[in-house]
Amino acid sequence: MIHWFRRFYFLLIGLFLSLPLIVVAGVSVNAKQTLAFPPQGFSLSWYGEIFANPEWRSALIASVLLATTSAALAVSIALPLSWFLWRRIAPWANIFQVLGIAPFTLPPVITALGLLIFWATTGFYGAPWTAVIGHAIFFVTLPLVTLSLGFSAIDRSFVEAAATMGASDRTIFRTVVLPLILPYLVSGYAFAFVLSLNEYIVAYMTVGFTLETLPIKIFNALRYGYTPTMASVTILFVVTAAVIFSLVAKFGDLPKLLGAMASDDK
Amino acid sequence: MKREPPQSIADYGPLFFPAGMLLVFFVVPFGTMIAVSFFQRQEGGFYTPAFVFSNYERFLSAFFGGVLGFSLMLAITVAVCCVVLGLPFTYLLSRLPRRLQVIWLVALLSVLSLSEVIIGFAWSTLLSRTAGLSNLLVAIGILGQPVALFPSFGAVLTGMVYQALPYTILVLYPAIVRLDPTLMEAARTLGSSPIRAFFNVLVPALRNTIMATLIMVFIFALGSYLLPQILGRPQHWTLSVLITDQAIYQSNMPFAAAMAVFLVLVTLGLVGLTLLIGRKGEKA
Numbered sequence: 001m002i003h004w005f006r007r008f009y010f011l012l013i014g015l016f017l018s019l020p021l022i023v024v025a026g027v028s029v030n031a032k033q034t035l036a037f038p039p040q041g042f043s044l045s046w047y048g049e050i051f052a053n054p055e056w057r058s059a060l061i062a063s064v065l066l067a068t069t070s071a072a073l074a075v076s077i078a079l080p081l082s083w084f085l086w087r088r089i090a091p092w093a094n095i096f097q098v099l100g101i102a103p104f105t106l107p108p109v110i111t112a113l114g115l116l117i118f119w120a121t122t123g124f125y126g127a128p129w130t131a132v133i134g135h136a137i138f139f140v141t142l143p144l145v146t147l148s149l150g151f152s153a154i155d156r157s158f159v160e161a162a163a164t165m166g167a168s169d170r171t172i173f174r175t176v177v178l179p180l181i182l183p184y185l186v187s188g189y190a191f192a193f194v195l196s197l198n199e200y201i202v203a204y205m206t207v208g209f210t211l212e213t214l215p216i217k218i219f220n221a222l223r224y225g226y227t228p229t230m231a232s233v234t235i236l237f238v239v240t241a242a243v244i245f246s247l248v249a250k251f252g253d254l255p256k257l258l259g260a261m262a263s264d265d266k
Numbered sequence: 267m268k269r270e271p272p273q274s275i276a277d278y279g280p281l282f283f284p285a286g287m288l289l290v291f292f293v294v295p296f297g298t299m300i301a302v303s304f305f306q307r308q309e310g311g312f313y314t315p316a317f318v319f320s321n322y323e324r325f326l327s328a329f330f331g332g333v334l335g336f337s338l339m340l341a342i343t344v345a346v347c348c349v350v351l352g353l354p355f356t357y358l359l360s361r362l363p364r365r366l367q368v369i370w371l372v373a374l375l376s377v378l379s380l381s382e383v384i385i386g387f388a389w390s391t392l393l394s395r396t397a398g399l400s401n402l403l404v405a406i407g408i409l410g411q412p413v414a415l416f417p418s419f420g421a422v423l424t425g426m427v428y429q430a431l432p433y434t435i436l437v438l439y440p441a442i443v444r445l446d447p448t449l450m451e452a453a454r455t456l457g458s459s460p461i462r463a464f465f466n467v468l469v470p471a472l473r474n475t476i477m478a479t480l481i482m483v484f485i486f487a488l489g490s491y492l493l494p495q496i497l498g499r500p501q502h503w504t505l506s507v508l509i510t511d512q513a514i515y516q517s518n519m520p521f522a523a524a525m526a527v528f529l530v531l532v533t534l535g536l537v538g539l540t541l542l543i544g545r546k547g548e549k550a
Contacts, residue, residue, distance in 0.1 A: 005460075006358050007355060009355060009358060010358065010364045013351070013355050013431075016375065016431075017374075017377050017427070017428070017431070017432070017482040019392060020385070020388035020389050020391070020392045020428070021388060023391050023392045023398070024387070024388045024390070024391055024392075027391055035391060035394065035396050037396075037398070037401070037474075038364035060269060076283070077283065077287050077288070078282045078284070080280035080281065080283055080284050081280070081284035081285075084278075084280045084281050084284075084396075087269065087280075088270075088272050088277065088541055089268060089269050089270060089271045089272060090272060095282060096281070096284060096285050096288055099274075099283075099288045099289075099292055099293065100288060100291070100417055103292055104523060105485070105533075105537065106485075106489075106490050106507075106529075106530060106533055107485065107489030107506060107529055107533060108489050108491070109298075109489065109491060109506040109510060109526065109529070110296075110526050110529060110530055110533075111292075111295075111300060111507050113509060113510075113511075113513055113522060113523065113526045114292075114295035114298065114526075115291070115295050116300075116513060117295060117298050117299050117302055117519060117523065118291070118294060118295035118298055121298060126526065133287075133291050134291075135289045136287075136291075137287070137288070137292050140288075160536065194379045195379055197379075198379055198380060198381035198384070199381070200381055200382055200383050200491075200492060201491050201492075201506075201510070203381070204510075205510065205513070205514065208514075213537065215381040215382075215383045215384070216383075217386065218381075218387060219383045219492065220382045222383070222386075222390075222496065225418070226391075228385055231387075233384075234384045234387060234388060237384060238380065238383070238384075240374060240471040241379045241380070242372060242373070242376040245371075245372045245375045245376055245379075246372050249368050249371070249372050254368050254371050254372070255367060255368065255371065255439075255443070256362070258371060258436055258439060258440065259439070259443065259444075
C-alpha cells in the first residue's frame with residue numbers, strides 16, 4: 001500500500017514540476033511562429049534563433065558575462081572571509097558572515113532598491129559593472145555557505161603537520177587547504193553562476209534600462225506578445241541548470257551540501 | 267595549526283577585501299535606503315534630505331492596507347500549501363536509495379534556480395487558451411471549448427507554489443534526513459498504520475522544523491515579484507511589485523524606501539521568531 005502511495009505521490013509532484021516545462025519544450029519546437037501544443041510540425045529553428053537573432057544573442061552574451069564575473073567576484077569575497085573565520089579566533093568577525101547571508105535572506109526587492117538608490121546617489125546608475133557588484137553581493141551567501149562547510153570538514157592535523165614541518169601560512173594555504181576546499185569552491189561558484197543567470201529584479205533595477213540580460217529580455221518580450229524563442233531560451237536555461245547541478249552532484253556530495261545550506265539559512 | 271586570535275594588523279589582511287565590499291555595497295546602500303525613506307519628495311522624481319514621516323503615513327491609506335493584507339495572505343497561503351505538499355514528499359524522498367535521492371535533488375535545484383520570468387512564462391503557456399491544459403479538458407470532453415485560465419488568483423497561487431515548493435523541500439530535507447528512523451519503526455511495530463504514524467509520530471517530532479519552514483517559505487513568497495504581474499491582475503499585485511512600481515515608474519523613491527524598510531522589519535521580526543523557535547527546539 002505504502003509503495004503504491006509513494007509512487008503515486010512522486011508521480012504527482014513530478015508531473016506538477018515538469019508539466020509546464022514539457023509544454024514549453026513542445027512549444028519550442030513548433031514549425032511556425034505559434035504557441036501551439038501539441039506542436040505543429042517540428043523545427044529546431046527557435047533554438048538557432050537565440051544565437052542568430054542579434055537581440056537574443058546580445059542578451060545571452062550579457063547574461064553569461066554577468067554570471068561568470070559576478071560569481072567570480074562572489075567567490076573572491078567569500079574565500080578570504082571564510083578562511084579568516086576558520087583560521088582565526090575573532091568572534092566579532094562573524095558579523096561579516098551575517099552580512100553576507102542577509103541580502104539572500106531578505107526579499108530580493110530590498111537589495112535591489114538599496115543598490116538602485118546607492119548607484120543613483122553616487123552617479124553610476126546604469127553602468128553595466130554595477131550589476132556585477134550587485135549580483136556578487138546578492139549571491140555571496142552561496143559560496144560563503146559551501147566554503148564554511150568545506151573549511152569545517154578539513155582535518156586540522158594535516159595543517160598542523162605542515163606547520164610543524166616549517167611551511168608558512170601561504171604555503172599551507174596553497175598546498176594543503178586549497179586542494180581540500182576546491183570542490184566546495186567550485187560548487188559555490190556553480191550555485192552563484194546559475195542563480196545569477198536567472199536573476200531578474202536586482203539586474204532590472206540596477207541596469208534594466210541600459211543592459212538587457214536574458215531574463216529581462218524575456219520579460220520585455222512578454223509585454224509585446226509571445227514568440228517560441230522564449231520557449232527555447234527557457235529550455236536552454238533548464239538544461240544548463242540541470243547539467244551544472246548534475247556535475248556538482250557527480251563531483252561533490254550534494255545531500256551534504258544541501259544539508260549545510262539549509263541549516264545555515266536558519 | 268591552532269586557531270589563534272589575530273596578533274598584528276597583517277593578520278587581519280584577508281578580511282579587508284570581503285569586509286570592505288560588504289560594508290560599501292550592502293551596508294551603505296541599506297543605510298542610504300533607510301535615510302531616503304525619511305526624505306521629502308520633490309515633484310519630478312527628485313527628493314531632498316529631510317526628516318519627515320509623511321512617507322510612512324501613507325501606509326495608513328486603505329489602498330496600501332489592501333495591498334499589504336493581500337501580500338501577507340498570499341504568502342501565508344503559499345507557505346501552507348508548500349509545507350502540506352512538501353512534508354510527505356520530503357519524508358518519502360529521504361527513504362529512497364541515495365542515487366535516486368540525488369537525481370530528485372538535482373531536479374529540484376534546477377526548478378528552484380529558474381527565473382521568475384521563466385516560471386511565469388511557462389505557467390502562462392500551460393494555462394493559455396492555445397497551448398494549455400484546457401485543450402486537454404476539451405479533448406476528454408469536460409469543456410466545450412478551450413479557455414484561458416489566467417490571469418487569475420488561482421494562476422498566481424499555482425505559479426508561486428511551483429516556485430516555492432522546491433525551496434520548501436530543500437529546507438525540510440536536512441531535518442528529515444537527520445530524524446531518527448527508529449521512531450517510525452517503533453510506531454509501525456506497535457501496530458500503527460503508515461498514515462497514522464506519519465501524523466502522530468513524524469509531524470509532532472518535526473513540529474519546530476515545520477514552524478520554521480513555514481516562516482522561511484513565507485519570507486521567500488513575500489519576495490515574489492514577477493509572478494503576480496505575469497499571472498495576475500493589478501489587484502493581485504504584492505508589496506514587492508508596489509515598491510518597484512513606486513521606485514521606477516512613479517519616481518517616488520522615498521515612499522518606495524519606506525515600504526522597503528517596512529518589509530525588512532516584517533522579515534526581520536519573522537527571522538527572529540524562527541531563531542527563537544530553533545533555540546527552543548534545541549533545548550527540547
